[in-house]
Structure formats: structure tokens, C-alpha cells
Amino acid sequence: MFHFCADPSILPDWQWFACYLTSGTHLAFYRSFLVVIVLLLVVAPLALGMGMLGALAQRSQVLPLSLLGRGYVNLVRGVPDIVFFLFVPIALGQGIEWVLHQVNCPDWDQPIRQGDDFVVCREAKMPPIGASAWVRNVYGFAMAAVAFALVFGAFVANTLYGAMQAVPRAQIETAEAYGLTRAQAFRRIVLPQMWVFALPGLSNIWQILIKATPLLFLLGIQDAVFWARELGGAKTSLFTYPHPDWRVWYFLVLLVFYLLLTWASERGFGWLTTRVSRGQATAEGERQRRRAAA
Amino acid sequence: MRTCAESFAGYFLRPLGREHGENLLPRGLDITFCDQAFLIAGGLIWNLYFAGIAILVGFFLATGVALAKFSERAWLNRPASAFVFVFRGSPLFIQFFFFYSAFVLLPRAGLEIPLGFTTLTLHTSALTTAQVGALIVLILNTTAYSAELFYGALRAIPKGDLEAADAYGLTGLGRFRRIVWPNMLRLAWPSYTNEAIFLTHSTTLVFLSAFPARQQSGEAFYYARYFVDQTFNPFVAYPLVAFYFILLTLAIIAGFGLVNLRLNRHLPRPQRARIRFRPQYIR
Numbered sequence: 001m002f003h004f005c006a007d008p009s010i011l012p013d014w015q016w017f018a019c020y021l022t023s024g025t026h027l028a029f030y031r032s033f034l035v036v037i038v039l040l041l042v043v044a045p046l047a048l049g050m051g052m053l054g055a056l057a058q059r060s061q062v063l064p065l066s067l068l069g070r071g072y073v074n075l076v077r078g079v080p081d082i083v084f085f086l087f088v089p090i091a092l093g094q095g096i097e098w099v100l101h102q103v104n105c106p107d108w109d110q111p112i113r114q115g116d117d118f119v120v121c122r123e124a125k126m127p128p129i130g131a132s133a134w135v136r137n138v139y140g141f142a143m144a145a146v147a148f149a150l151v152f153g154a155f156v157a158n159t160l161y162g163a164m165q166a167v168p169r170a171q172i173e174t175a176e177a178y179g180l181t182r183a184q185a186f187r188r189i190v191l192p193q194m195w196v197f198a199l200p201g202l203s204n205i206w207q208i209l210i211k212a213t214p215l216l217f218l219l220g221i222q223d224a225v226f227w228a229r230e231l232g233g234a235k236t237s238l239f240t241y242p243h244p245d246w247r248v249w250y251f252l253v254l255l256v257f258y259l260l261l262t263w264a265s266e267r268g269f270g271w272l273t274t275r276v277s278r279g280q281a282t283a284e285g286e287r288q289r290r291r292a293a294a
Numbered sequence: 295m296r297t298c299a300e301s302f303a304g305y306f307l308r309p310l311g312r313e314h315g316e317n318l319l320p321r322g323l324d325i326t327f328c329d330q331a332f333l334i335a336g337g338l339i340w341n342l343y344f345a346g347i348a349i350l351v352g353f354f355l356a357t358g359v360a361l362a363k364f365s366e367r368a369w370l371n372r373p374a375s376a377f378v379f380v381f382r383g384s385p386l387f388i389q390f391f392f393f394y395s396a397f398v399l400l401p402r403a404g405l406e407i408p409l410g411f412t413t414l415t416l417h418t419s420a421l422t423t424a425q426v427g428a429l430i431v432l433i434l435n436t437t438a439y440s441a442e443l444f445y446g447a448l449r450a451i452p453k454g455d456l457e458a459a460d461a462y463g464l465t466g467l468g469r470f471r472r473i474v475w476p477n478m479l480r481l482a483w484p485s486y487t488n489e490a491i492f493l494t495h496s497t498t499l500v501f502l503s504a505f506p507a508r509q510q511s512g513e514a515f516y517y518a519r520y521f522v523d524q525t526f527n528p529f530v531a532y533p534l535v536a537f538y539f540i541l542l543t544l545a546i547i548a549g550f551g552l553v554n555l556r557l558n559r560h561l562p563r564p565q566r567a568r569i570r571f572r573p574q575y576i577r
Contacts, residue, residue: 080495082502082515083536090528118526211385218502225391232395247395255384255392262383 008241020241029227033257036213036224039141043148043209050153055160069157076154085215088147089140093126100124137221144219152209159201164190166197196276196285203269210261214254224254301328309336309511319510319517322524330521334534337514338542343425344432344513345494352436352493357475359437360444374441381438386431386496387503393431394504397421424505432500436493440482443489447482448474480557487550491543514538
């Protein structure tokens with residue numbers, strides 16, 4: 001990084017650290033924090049979408065649809081989700097390969113599960129054989145994102161369903177009195193008003209989602225935990241930057257990173273709560289109205 | 295192929311160590327369904343150990359931390375709030391890594407603390423084992439989460455009950471033991487039940503992170519992962535471990551429900567707080 005970094009072994013302390021902390025692997029470590037942020041940004045809308053679908057399915061008047069919604073929410077919530085995080089990517093990966101196998105190789109005559117192996121034909125391998133490392137990484141990341149979206153979608157569905165039920169009945173009756181259809185009443189009355197009820201639950205789920213992101217490490221993704229272990233471990237003099245076991249400092253950095261993240265989002269949700277309470281028939285909304293009038 | 299009885303004899307107590315069953319875990323094609331069912335069930339011993347001790351110790355520590363956080367004295371309330379913030383704001387998974395790498399740095403031989411008349415030797419090597427080190431992390435973690443629940447409950451104690459205590463001339467420890475504490479527990483109990491469930495579920499993280507499983511003796515989920523790695527078939531071991539955990543969850547709900555009945559026995563039925571299962575596993 002810096003011009004004086006050519007031979008770190010002769011550098012004074014501060015220059016040594018300047019070089020050490022800007023080495024190639026350290027830059028990868030810093031980028032891995034971005035992976036965490038990207039995962040959060042990808043999973044949040046996905047989970048919100050899954051949750052909305054789940055909540056709508058639960059509310060549906062079509063029995064099979066409502067059973068499907070309830071089944072999804074209760075199954076995911078009833079099983080430890082660490083099981084889901086490890087189960088979904090493997091099961092989904094095998095499922096995709098199985099489907100591709102059926103489509104691409106209809107005349108394959110051997111069984112797919114041979115003892116301990118899961119064997120599909122060459123064309124059905126995912127990611128495709130010979131794919132670049134970049135494609136493999138994106139594929140693994142996408143699998144993880146789907147697993148997160150599935151689990152957190154169920155939590156969100158439960159919260160949104162409760163929030164829809166919490167919108168005062170009189171509001172919907174008024175809408176009906178004006179001749180709005182069920183769909184119209186939902187779009188124009190329930191949907192804008194439900195967020196104030198959903199927000200405490202959603203904020204809770206968001207905090208849990210943040211704290212679930214280090215589990216990416218278990219899915220073999222090179223995230224912050226992976227790099228903290230790699231970089232922190234003791235390095236002998238064979239390495240350019242030899243040092244004793246510094247893992248504890250790397251994990252301290254991670255700890256502080258997560259504390260900042262949860263603290264900042266707590267503040268963010270506080271602001272959002274004030275915002276969506278504006279003009280609502282709740283205690284907070286009343287307080288704002290009185291303050292504005294005064 | 296082993297029979298089911300052989301699997302039971304060989305593997306049910308294997309999680310306790312090599313002396314309690316087969317030397318090696320079943321491998322590859324040799325794995326039967328009974329192996330998976332019994333070894334994973336045996337692993338639950340460790341889940342019960344971690345969760346049971348952490349909940350028991352954490353319960354008393356959390357009462358203290360909650361009182362400190364509720365206190366109006368800054369020197370009590372600041373550190374308690376900071377403790378709760380740090381342990382609730384960061385992932386348990388990272389806490390395991392952090393404490394393990396800190397415990398490893400302690401001198402192997404033990405720390406000598408001179409007390410003047412005698413020298414106290416702390417055996418630090420035990421801290422790097424999951425059975426002691428991870429247990430400490432779990433205790434600290436559940437203390438923080440439960441302290442926050444108890445703190446919320448302390449703030450919600452009905453004013454009338456405290457006034458009644460004053461009217462009867464109750465002060466200090468008597469007031470705490472007869473009025474404040476039972477009320478706090480009663481109000482916090484439904485959410486505390488959920489906390490106990492989350493903690494039990496998060497014992498599955500112990501061997502996933504930094505702490506090593508010596509002699510391949512681990513908890514239920516460790517074995518489930520082992521079997522999935524061996525057979526590359528996630529459709530047997532994971533559903534099994536999920537099934538066991540659902541049973542465990544139901545047992546916790548039943549046990550804590552009995553305590554809840556006792557805490558609320560003076561109240562008319564409709565006023566009693568009901569325990570509802572609200573799972574949020576990851577912490």
C-alpha cells in the first residue's frame with residue numbers, strides 16, 4: 001500500500017502497523033464487512049416480501065391458501081432456525097440439481113442417491129463445472145440469502161398478520177360503508193395504517209437478523225468471522241508480518257462492529273416510529289398532534 | 295449392519311466420552327438410522343447441561359443485574375446497563391469466538407493470586423474447554439437477556455402493591471422478598487419462559503464456533519452436522535434434531551407453566567398472564 005512497505009521486518013512500530021493493516025488480506029477483511037451489510041440489504045426486502053405473502057396467505061378466504069400460510073409460519077417458527085440455515089442451502093442445492101437432472105438427462109439410468117453420494121449428470125451440476133470462483137461465491141451467497149429470507153419471512157409474516165388484525169375494526173367498517181370492496185379497503189385503509197403496529201415487531205426481527213449474520217461463516221462464505229480467524233491466528237516468521245495470537249483483538253473489532261450496528265438501527269427505528277405515528281389514532285400520534293397545536 | 299440395540303449400547307452415552315461407548319463414531323455407509331437417532335438423542339445430555347446450569351445461575355445473577363440497572367445510583371446503574379447493552383447488542387456466536395480467543399491467551403499453568411496469607415491458584419486451562427468456558431459465556435449471555443426482562447418487570451410493578459408494603463411497614467430485604475421479587479417474577483415469567491427456550495436452542499451454537507469438541511463428544515446438533523457431512527443427506531439428521539428440540543421446547547413450556555401457575559395463584563383467573571410461545575432463536 002505504502003512505498004515504505006517493501007521490507008516490513010525493519011520498520012518502526014507505527015509504519016509496521018500501517019503496512020500490516022493495509023495488506024491485501026486486510027483489505028479483504030474490510031470488504032467482508034460489506035458482505036454482511038449487503039446480506040442485510042438483500043435479505044430485508046426479500047423477507048419483507050415473503051412475510052407479506054405469508055400474512056396475505058394467512059388472511060386469505062381460500063382455505064388451502066390460508067392453511068399453506070399458517071403451515072409455513074408455524075413450521076419455520078417451531079424449529080430452531082440454525083437447523084434451517086444449514087438445511088435449506090443443502091436441500092435447495094440438491095433440489096435444483098435434481099430438477100436440472102430430470103430436465104437435461106432424461107435417459108440417465110443410475111439412481112441419484114448412491115449410498116453416501118448424490119450423483120447427477122454433468123449438465124445438472126450447479127454451479128456449472130468450470131464456473132469461475134466469482135460465480136461460485138455468488139451462488140453460495142444467494143443460497144444463504146434464500147435461507148435467511150425463508151426463516152425471517154416467517155417471523156415477518158407473523159408480525160404483519162398481527163398488525164393487519166390490529167388496525168381498528170371501525171376503520172374497515174367505515175370503508176365498507178363507503179362501498180369499498182375488500183381489496184380496496186385493504187389497499188387504502190389497512191395497508192397504510194398497519195405499519196405503526198408492525199414496527200415494534202419488525203424492529204425486533206431486524207435486530208435478530210443483524211445478530212444472525214455471523215452464521216454466514218457456517219455456510220462456507222468468507223465473511224468477517226472467517227477473516228478474523230484467518231488473520232488473527234499466530235503467524236510464524238515465515239510470514240511477511242509475523243505476530244502472536246491476536247484473534248481476541250479481531251473478535252473485539254467484530255463485537256464493536258455489531259454493537260454499533262444494533263445501536264444505530266435502534267436509533268433508526270426510533271425515528272421511524274415517530275414518523276409513522278404521524279396522524280395516527282394512537283397515544284404517540286395524539287401527543288404529536290397536541291404538540292403541533294400548541 | 296448393527297442392530298438397534300447395538301447402536302443404543304454403542305452410542306447413546308458416547309457423547310460423554312470414549313469410555314462410555316464405541317471408540318469411533320460410525321462412518322460413511324456404516325451409518326444406520328438408529329445410530330443417528332441414539333447418538334443425537336445422547337447429545338441432548340450436553341444441551342441439558344449447558345441450558346440447565348446457565349438458566350439456574352443466570353437467574354440469580356439476572357435478578358442482581360436488574361436491580362442494579364433499576365437503581366438510581368449511577369455507580370450501580372451505569373455498569374449494569376453497559377453489561378446488558380454489550381451482551382444483548384452483539385451476536386452470541388461472536389461472543390463465543392471472542393471469549394475463547396481470550397481464554398486461550400491465559401497462561402496454561404494457572405494464575406497465581408497472592409492473598410497475603412495464602413496463594414489462590416486459578417486453573418485457567420479448564421476455561422478453554424466448552425464445558426467450562428462456553429458455559430460461562432452462556433451464563434453471561436442469559437444474565438443480560440433475563441436482566442432486561444426483569445428490569446422491565448421491576449418498572450411495571452403495580453404502585454398499589456408498593457404502597458401496601460409501605461403501609462405494613464415493610465422495608466429493605468423483607469419488602470424485596472415479599473413484594474418486589476414475587477411481583478417481578480410474576481410479570482416477567484411469560485417472557486422469561488421464552489428466554490429459557492431461546493437459550494436452550496442456542497446451546498446448539500456451542501460446538502459450531504470456537505470451542506472444540508474433545509474426543510468427539512458434543513451436543514445434539516454437533517452430531518446432526520457430523521451425520522450430514524458423512525452421508526450428504528440433510529433429510530434425516532436435521533429433521534431428527536428438530537424433532538428432539540420441539541420435544542424439549544414442549545417440556546420447558548410445561549415446566550415453566552407450572553411455576554407460572556404458582557406465581558399467579560393469588561390472582562383471579564382472567565387476570566393471570568398466559569405463557570405464549572414466541573420463538574426468536576438467534577441471539
